[in-house]
Amino acid sequence: MTTLTRQTPQRIVVSQAILPMSDRETAVLRALGRMGVLHAPVLHALVFADAARRSVQRYTSRLLQRNLIWRRAGFALPTARPDGHTHPIRTPDVYGLTADGKAELERLQLEPQGGEFERLIGRDRRAPLPADATLVADMLISSWCASVIDEARRAPMLVGVTCQARPTIVAGEFRQTIGAVLTLIFDPQQRSYMRPGWQIPWFDGETVKDRYRVVRLALEVDNGRAASAAIIEQAQLYTRFSQGGVYTAVFGGAPRPVILAPPGDRGPIVAAAWARGWPETPAILSSTARVQHPQHGALWGTYYTVKDTPAQQTTLLGGLVPSVEQWAQMTAGWRPGAPA
Numbered sequence: 001m002t003t004l005t006r007q008t009p010q011r012i013v014v015s016q017a018i019l020p021m022s023d024r025e026t027a028v029l030r031a032l033g034r035m036g037v038l039h040a041p042v043l044h045a046l047v048f049a050d051a052a053r054r055s056v057q058r059y060t061s062r063l064l065q066r067n068l069i070w071r072r073a074g075f076a077l078p079t080a081r082p083d084g085h086t087h088p089i090r091t092p093d094v095y096g097l098t099a100d101g102k103a104e105l106e107r108l109q110l111e112p113q114g115g116e117f118e119r120l121i122g123r124d125r126r127a128p129l130p131a132d133a134t135l136v137a138d139m140l141i142s143s144w145c146a147s148v149i150d151e152a153r154r155a156p157m158l159v160g161v162t163c164q165a166r167p168t169i170v171a172g173e174f175r176q177t178i179g180a181v182l183t184l185i186f187d188p189q190q191r192s193y194m195r196p197g198w199q200i201p202w203f204d205g206e207t208v209k210d211r212y213r214v215v216r217l218a219l220e221v222d223n224g225r226a227a228s229a230a231i232i233e234q235a236q237l238y239t240r241f242s243q244g245g246v247y248t249a250v251f252g253g254a255p256r257p258v259i260l261a262p263p264g265d266r267g268p269i270v271a272a273a274w275a276r277g278w279p280e281t282p283a284i285l286s287s288t289a290r291v292q293h294p295q296h297g298a299l300w301g302t303y304y305t306v307k308d309t310p311a312q313q314t315t316l317l318g319g320l321v322p323s324v325e326q327w328a329q330m331t332a333g334w335r336p337g338a339p340a
Contacts, residue, residue, distance in 0.1 A: 019066065021104070021108065022059070024047060024048065024051075024055075024059050025059055025062065025063060025068075026105070026108065026110055027047045027198075027199070027200070028043065028047055028059060028060070028063060028069065028095075029063070029068060029069070029097060029101050029102075029104065029105055030105065030110065030111070030200075031043070031046060031047055031146075031200070032069060032095060032096055032097035032101070032121075033097045033101070033102060033105065033111075033120035033122060034120065034121075034145075034163040034164055034165065034202075035121075035141070035142040035145050035146060035163060035165050035180075036096060036121045036138050036141070036165040036166060037094050037095065037096045037130070037135065037138045037139060037142050038094070038095055038096075038142055038146065039074070039091070039092060039093075039094055039139055039142075039143065040056065040060075040074075040092035040093045040094070041092055042143055042146050043056060043060075044056045045146070045150060046146045046149070046150055046200070047198065048198065049150075049197065049198040049336035050196075050197065050198050050335075050336035050337040051198075060095060063101070066100075067098055067100045067101075068097070068098055068100055068101035068104055069096065069097055069101055070096050070097075070098050070123060070125055070129065071093050071094070071095050072094045072095075072096075072129045072130065072135070073093060073094075074090050074091030074092050074093055074094060075090065075091050075132060075135075075136075094135060094139065096121070096123055096130075097120070097121060097122045097123070098122055098123055098124070098125040099122040099123065099124050099125065100122075100125060101122060102120055102122030103122075105117075105120070111204070112204045112205045115250065116162070116164070116205075119164045119167050120164075121165060121166065137221060138165070138166075140221055140260070140288070141165050141166075141179045141180050141219060141221060142165060142180075144180070144219055144260065144291065144298050145163050145165065145180050145182055145219070147292070147298035147299070148182060148184075148217075148297065148298045148299045148316070149161055149163065149182070149184075149200060150297060151296050151297040151298070151300070151331075152184050152299055153197070153199075153200055153201070153334075154197070154331035154334035155186070155321075155327070155330055155331050155334075156190055156191050156192055156193050156194075156330070156333075157186045157187050157188055157189075157190045157191070157330075158184065158185070158186055158201060159185050159186065159190060159201055159203075159212070160183070160184075160185030160201055160202075160203030160206065160208075160212075161182075161183065161184060161185070161200055161201055161202055161203055162181075162182070162183040162202070162203045162251075163180065163181070163182045163183070164180065164181050165179070165180045166178070166179070166180070167180075167181055167250075169241065169246060169247075169250055171241065171244070171246045174237060174240065174241070176237055176241065178218050178219070178220065178255075179218070179219040179220050179221050180218070180219040181216070181217070181218050181219075181251055181255055182216075182218075182219065182255075183203070183214060183215065183216045183217070183251065183252070183255075184214070184215040184217075185203055185208065185212055185213075185214050185215075186212065186213045186214075186215070186320060187209070187211065187212055187213075188211065188213060188320075189211060192339070193333070193334070193339035194339070195339070196336075196337060196338045196339070197334055197335050197336040197337055197338075197339070198336050198337070208252075213320050214252075214253065215256075215316065215317060215318070215320065216251060216252075216253050216254065216255035216256060217255055217256055217257075217258050217316060218238075218255035218256065218257050218258065219258050219260065220234070220258070220259045220260070221260050222259060222260065222261040222262065222266065222270050223262075224261070224262040224266050228269065228272075228273040228276075231270055231273035231274060231277065232273050232274075232276050232277035233277065234274075235273070235274045235275075235276075235277025235278040235281060235283070236278065238257055238278060238281070238283075239277070239278040239281070241254075242254040256282045256283065256284065257274075257281070257282070257283035257284070258283070258284055258285075258286070258303070258316070259271075259274065259283060259284070259285040259306070260285075260286055260287070260288055260291060261285060261286075261287050261288070262287065262288060263287045263288060263289040264287075266287075267285055267286075267287055267304075270285065271285050271311065274306045275306055275307055278307075279307065280307060281306050281307050282307075283305075283306040283307075284303040284304060284306060284314055284316075285303065285304050285305075285306055285311075286301055286302055286303045286304070290302040291303075293324065295328070296324060296327060296328070299316055299317070300315065300316075300324045300327065301316075303315060303316065
């Protein structure tokens with residue numbers, strides 16, 4: 001005799017009506033929120049280092065359709081033709097995060113709440129797209145940050161990164177907007193790769209262990225037009241905030257100013273003004289022509305101390321890695337895909 005067992009009927013779950021997000025899509029949103037804008041080739045190298053260009057186009061198209069990012073055509077560059085005439089050639093597109101994209105990051109709870117999330121840059125998708133002049137300055141900042149991060153992640157000992165373009169700090173009557181603040185956190189005891197090579201280990205408030213080495217940098221871009229008096233005031237504000245603990249309260253420590261100046265004789269003028277405003281400044285300086293190492297990017301560009309006369313050549317990593325040759329050996333095992 002067969003016994004029939006009554007089964008409990010399944011209940012229908014109401015759909016949340018939310019499209020799933022892939023790791024690459026969230027990586028795009030997080031990078032754009034921190035760096036403000038990214039040129040398409042930079043976005044490719046930073047987030048899709050192991051993928052073909054069509055992958056970038058596929059993911060960005062999906063994010064654009066959902067209004068999570070915005071896109072602007074690149075610059076029109078006059079290019080000479082064989083007949084002697086010129087015609088404009090556009091550079092690749094530029095991308096940024098929308099306010100909707102920032103809200104999506106909040107919904108996904110991917111970002112630590114508080115000041116870090118609030119500082120993420122998200123533009124209303126209905127607002128006018130940035131003008132060329134604004135975009136040029138923003139792309140210099142974001143490409144420097146991306147270049148440093150891209151190279152730093154090739155070291156097995158990198159365990160954390162924080163980055164924010166255009167953060168504004170207010171302390172009493174004083175207000176400061178920095179080009180970008182970038183923090184690299186290294187664990188000298190970590191010698192193997194613990195994540196896919198393309199992934200950026202964004203630091204989300206984890207505990208900084210005693211053995212970690214932390215490198216904090218504040219990027220300032222000199223436009224070649226600021227008067228010496230304005231540069232002196234800028235340096236004085238840095239020393240006021242550094243000595244007053246303002247940076248420690250906001251970023252966890254005082255960042256080392258990194259100044260990018262136009263090529264030519266502008267660098268010595270800027271350095272002299274900075275040294276007058278902050279005689280013992282730890283600031284370092286480079287030019288946009290010398291900041292890029294041919295193999296190891298802006299992390300190993302040519303930088304000089306500001307306070308010394310004559311200026312001394314130095315590096316962003318200080319004494320952490322003594323030479324670019326040792327860095328090359330340390331990062332030789334990096335691969336853009338999953339670790340072996």
